Amino acid sequence: MKFIETRGNDGINPKKVTFSEAILNPIASFGGLYVPKRLPELGDAFLEQHVGSDYKVLAKAILEAFEIDIESSVIDEALALYDGFDDPSNPVPVVKIKENLYVSELYHGPTRAFKDMALQPFGLILSSIAQKRKENYLILAATSGDTGPAALETFKDRENVKVACMYPSGGTSDVQRLQMVTEDAKNLKVIGIKGNFDDAQSALKELLASKTFKAKLKEKHISLSAANSVNFGRIIFQIIYHIHNYLELVRQDVITLGEKIYLNVPSGNFGNVLGGYYALKMGLPVERLVIASNENNVLTHLVNTGRYDMRGQELIPTTSPAMDILKSSNVERVLFDLYGPERTKALMEQLDSEKMYALSSEELVELQDIFVADYCTGDEGKEYIRKAFEEGYLMDPHTATCLKAYETCCVKPLKTIIYSTAEWTKFSPTIANSLTGEKDIRDIEALNSIAKEAGITIPPTIKGLFDKKIIQKSVIEKEDIEAEILKFL
Ligand SMILES: *Cc1c(COP(=O)(O)O)cnc(C)c1O
Numbered sequence: 001m002k003f004i005e006t007r008g009n010d011g012i013n014p015k016k017v018t019f020s021e022a023i024l025n026p027i028a029s030f031g032g033l034y035v036p037k038r039l040p041e042l043g044d045a046f047l048e049q050h051v052g053s054d055y056k057v058l059a060k061a062i063l064e065a066f067e068i069d070i071e072s073s074v075i076d077e078a079l080a081l082y083d084g085f086d087d088p089s090n091p092v093p094v095v096k097i098k099e100n101l102y103v104s105e106l107y108h109g110p111t112r113a114f115k116d117m118a119l120q121p122f123g124l125i126l127s128s129i130a131q132k133r134k135e136n137y138l139i140l141a142a143t144s145g146d147t148g149p150a151a152l153e154t155f156k157d158r159e160n161v162k163v164a165c166m167y168p169s170g171g172t173s174d175v176q177r178l179q180m181v182t183e184d185a186k187n188l189k190v191i192g193i194k195g196n197f198d199d200a201q202s203a204l205k206e207l208l209a210s211k212t213f214k215a216k217l218k219e220k221h222i223s224l225s226a227a228n229s230v231n232f233g234r235i236i237f238q239i240i241y242h243i244h245n246y247l248e249l250v251r252q253d254v255i256t257l258g259e260k261i262y263l264n265v266p267s268g269n270f271g272n273v274l275g276g277y278y279a280l281k282m283g284l285p286v287e288r289l290v291i292a293s294n295e296n297n298v299l300t301h302l303v304n305t306g307r308y309d310m311r312g313q314e315l316i317p318t319t320s321p322a323m324d325i326l327k328s329s330n331v332e333r334v335l336f337d338l339y340g341p342e343r344t345k346a347l348m349e350q351l352d353s354e355k356m357y358a359l360s361s362e363e364l365v366e367l368q369d370i371f372v373a374d375y376c377t378g379d380e381g382k383e384y385i386r387k388a389f390e391e392g393y394l395m396d397p398h399t400a401t402c403l404k405a406y407e408t409c410c411v412k413p414l415k416t417i418i419y420s421t422a423e424w425t426k427f428s429p430t431i432a433n434s435l436t437g438e439k440d441i442r443d444i445e446a447l448n449s450i451a452k453e454a455g456i457t458i459p460p461t462i463k464g465l466f467d468k469k470i471i472q473k474s475v476i477e478k479e480d481i482e483a484e485i486l487k488f489l
Contacts, residue, residue: 001040001067003232006336007032007345019068020129023122023233024137024225030345034232035333040065042243042283047257050243051250055082055091058247059240065282066236074128078121085109085116092117092241094248097393100415101406102254104245106272107396107423111179112462113322114272114421115150118229118237123154123161125233126225130160136222138489141165142204144197145172146322146422148190149179151227156185162222164189164485166200169475174443175426175462182468189488192475197324198315203478213482220489229271230329238275239282245417246284255415262416264290264405266398267299268323270330272419277334280370287414288372292405294318297375298326304373306364308347309356319378319430320398322421327351338366376404382434389435394454396422397430424450425462 002016005028009015013029022034042065050058056079063075085091086108095103109116130137139161141151148165155163167180169192180190193200207213208224217224229235242263249255263286265273273289280286293300295316302308310326318324335344350357359367376384384403388395402418410416424431428446432438435453438446444466447458476484 002037003034004037005029005032006035006332006341007348008341019066019070019232019236023126023231024129024223026226026231026233030349032341032345032348033230033329033332033336035336036066036232039278039281040067044258044283046283047243047247047250051247051257053247054089055240055244056080058244059237062240062243063236068236070125070129074125077128078124081120081124084120092244092248094245094252094417095393096252096254097388098391100413102245102249102415102417103393103395103399103420104241104248104417105420106241107420107426109150110153110461111146111149112423112426112459113146113150114419115146116153117241118234118271119147119150119154119227121237122227122231122233123151123158126227127155127158127161135160136220137161137225138217138222138485139163139225139227140204140207141227142197142200143167143172143180144200144321144324145176146426147228148172149176152180152183152185152188152190155227156183156188158187162187162189162489163227164191164488166191166193166203166481168193168195168197168200171196173427173429175428175465178465178468181470181472182465184469184471188472189485190472190474191481191484193481194475194477199478203481207482207485210482213486216486217489222489228329229269235271235274235278235330235333238272239278240275242276242279243282243284246279246286249415249417258285259414260285260287261414262287262290262410262412264292264402264410264416264418266292266320266323266401266419266421268325268328270299270328270334272421274330274333277337277370281337287412288409289370290402290405290409290416291371291373292401292418293373293375294320294323294381294401295375295377296324296326299328299331300373300375302331302373303367303371306359306361306367307356308351308358310351311355319381319427320401322398323401334367339363372405372409374405374408376401378430380404382430385431385434389454394424394431394450394456395420396424396427398422398427423459425459
């Protein structure tokens, strides 16, 4: 399977690349992204055949259908990392919370958020490609809180890869920060930036564009790559669990094969729901993909009006920070799939220059044939957390945004799966506030308070963080990042 470019080819880049190449150099011509030339058709026979398959067997079959240029033994090794999840036989439990409504729990990996689903196998595969090519890579990451820990965890002590991870000092939860600053592998560097996530992100972009930085890396025989969600090496692993979830409902006798369901996904950079989109296109019976947003509701606006509009919009800090995004990168892949490369290039260029684009009414019809969307405010979210808890389910603020969209968008009497993207331990102050009204407390107090309220224990990996030694002490000004990273290398 070859990969092509969402904005067409510039005559300099190769017209088609392999999966490995798309992973190592994720940015395509004109600033576009790589997408598979054609999606494999799975069809009913495939689903039928895999009703009895466990997660890894299903995953292997889907990856094989993509015909990626990764050796079978490496894929097996990568998928074996799901054995490190809470339940090796089922890394993604699907739990009923009330009539017709199910939760797919994507947070049972080492860093307790959904980023592990893709980053765990991705890290092993990237390192294996680098070793095979005898090349060395520096992965630069800017994180608002969940990508950083998951990227560090997956690359720690891996050969031929180093990671420099920047986070906004004071801008993450205590748990997220501790997960990063207590990492002590030699190939990892964690840097706190004095500023917010946008400052960390723009520092990263400057570095990626800096000629002097690249020249210095070249002297050291190091190439740059990125582990953010535009990398197709992450997207491919985010297709699998949507199909697994569907089959899980079949196994639980909740639906029969072929019955349509809603998939309801809390969305930020659109990587998670994009996996659902590809699953649908590959033949999964899905009624609609439901996009749940927070107050940063550009996606809801796009699906409901056909206009992607960032004019005069400021990023609003919310209680679901992993969804605080205005420019949602992976939407581009849907534009390409529905409207083709010329139109995608035109729309994305308009978004860059005018901060907005508008779809035609025909284009909007096509989009609405697949997606529905709604957004949830922080106060509504807290109410949903409280109500769900009273009914017996503890959920994080990202997951809670789905419940609003469930009420307004899932209008047919079909089964719905909402996606839980983080464990309660990662955003505990908001949850404690929802359950007990406590305000302005630190993570450790919130964790204790929720554990008491819910009669559960704090998982040892989270509790242990508060006693671990702080290894990564750098907190610096944006201007000093380049020097700090070169010193580390
Ligand atoms: C990353 C993340 C999201 C958003 O996922 P996208 O793929 O960027 O849409 C939602 N919730 C949590 C907890 C996350 O870490």
